[in-house]
Amino acid sequence: MKGMGIIVVKVSQIIAPVIFLFGLYVIVHGHLSPGGGFAGGVIMASAFILQILANGAILPKLRHEEHGLEFLESAAILGFLILAGLGLIISGSFVFFANFINRGVVGQLISAGFIPIENIIVGMEVCAAIATIFIALVVFKDEVSE
Amino acid sequence: MILFILCFILFMVGLYGVMTRKNLIKIIIGVAVMEYSVNLFFILVGYVDGATVPILTKGFEKGPFVDPLPQAMILTAIVIGLATTALLLSIAIRLYRKYGTFDIRKINSLKG
Amino acid sequence: MEIYLIIMLVLMILGSIYSLHAKDLLSAVISYGIVGFGLVISFLLLQAPDLAIVQVVVEIVTLVIMIAVIKNTTHEENEKSFSFSTIFYLAVVLVFAATFFIIFDKMTGTLSSFGQHFTRMSTAYIEGAHETGSANLVTGIVFDFRAYDTLGEATVLFTAVIGVLTILRLKGKKKDYK
Structure with a gap:
């Protein structure tokens, strides 16, 4: 896939970090306002997609990124399971996914026990999954045309 | 009731697309339309007149809320729908590489 | 309120019918976008902003992936x-539609009509919201x-990604194993 003109590349370089930051904001405030891990993860993945569309496919770099994202996705699921198991062990109530951290006050940023941590993990997982799918399509097209 | 029937008609349009179209991309579009209509139906069932968004804020701790359970179930279903659509598209693109067409009649007659 | 939803749904039905009959695949995909974005507005009208945020981003990513596939082929x-x-x-479609409609009519007969939903199942969830400590009940x-x-x-998403990578991989990673 060929990249686009210099203006598009520069503007996307300015905009993509802002989109990424907005995704992080949506994830971190998931337990207070609309949004959460699913929405924020897809927003972060769309920042990746914007960069790839603007810059074009640089194959070795994309293959490298694909391996990294696969690792990130597997690590996120493992983290989710470990968190669930910790709830089983620490809370002592023999409940998988037991909320073992102090809840705090409803409405504050640091509250709701481990729900923000779960939000972050799910956001990582969704972001890695969707970016991997798009990169796989781009890499496939370029390998065919080689 | 008319909203439920319109939602049903949307589902039927998707089914019609899956059964009568001969192009792989259009079949995938039909599957996605069916999925969307089911998502919408769940949320339509959970709506309550005069209720607000299910978020606790100052002054709205008790107030009547929309049913949050269907929303939580559909939230995961939407993201899964994206992944399954991408899986279907990758199968379609692979078939195009092998047979050079999206027409399922030609793909069917070239087998063996 | 209800009239806006009816207008959105009719628009979505028309968009999907046009999308299935378009002469060019690119216009089919773009008019398929009508269905997704109409769904976003319906979610907003139905007081579900969580779903609206997810749906608008997912729809954009779906359209980008579909257009990438079509430009590819x-x-x-x-x-x-x-x-x-x-x-x-x-x-065959008409027979299916008639059968489904009879079943649908019987099933929705037991539901309360639109807007009169009684949150029997969710009362426990709403009252137990203070136990989770999360202000957003959906989360x-x-x-x-x-x-x-x-x-x-998460498992289904992981499986779908592995499936995409398996189907789209042209070269095996290591050929020395043979």
Whole structure:
């Protein structure tokens, strides 16, 4: 896939970090306002997609990124399971996914026990999954045309 | 009731697309339309007149809320729908590489 | 309120019908976008902003992926004119539609009408919201009461990604194993 003109590349370089930051904001405030891990993860993945569309496919770099994202996705699921198991062990109530951290006050940023941590993990997982799918399509097209 | 029937008609349009179209991309579009209509139906069932968004804020701790359970179930279903659509598209693109067409009649007659 | 939803749904139905009959695949995909964005507005009208945020981003990413696939392959639509088999399939669809409609009518007869929903199941969730400590009740349900659902969702997403990578891989990673 060929990249686009210099203006598009520069503007996307300015905009993509802002989109990424907005995704992080949506994830971190998931337990207070609309949004959460699913929405924020897809927003972060769309920042990746914007960069790839603007810059074009640089194959070795994309293959490298694909391996990294696969690792990130597997690590996120493992983290989710470990968190669930910790709830089983620490809370002592023999409940998988037991909320073992102090809840705090409803409405504050640091509250709701481990729900923000779960939000972050799910956001990582969704972001890695969707970016991997798009990169796989781009890499496939370029390998065919080689 | 008319909203439920319109939602049903949307589902039927998707089914019609899956059964009568001969192009792989259009079949995938039909599957996605069916999925969307089911998502919408769940949320339509959970709506309550005069209720607000299910978020606790100052002054709205008790107030009547929309049913949050269907929303939580559909939230995961939407993201899964994206992944399954991408899986279907990758199968379609692979078939195009092998047979050079999206027409399922030609793909069917070239087998063996 | 209800009239806006009816307008949105009629628009979505028209968009999907046009999308299935378009002559060019690119216009089919773009008019498929009508369905998704109409769904976003319906979610906003139905007081579900969580879903609206997810749906708007997912719809954009779906359209980008579909257009990437079509630019990759071909635009042309090779639909022939009416033949006998088309009429046969239409008859099959009509039979299916009639059967489904009878079942649908019986099933929705037990539901309360639109807007009169009685939150019997969710009362426990709404009252137990203070136990989770999350201000957003949807997040509280997704990650606390129903965390198993989320685990299953993560597994399905992982499986789909592995499937895409397996199908689209041209060269094996290591050929020395033979």
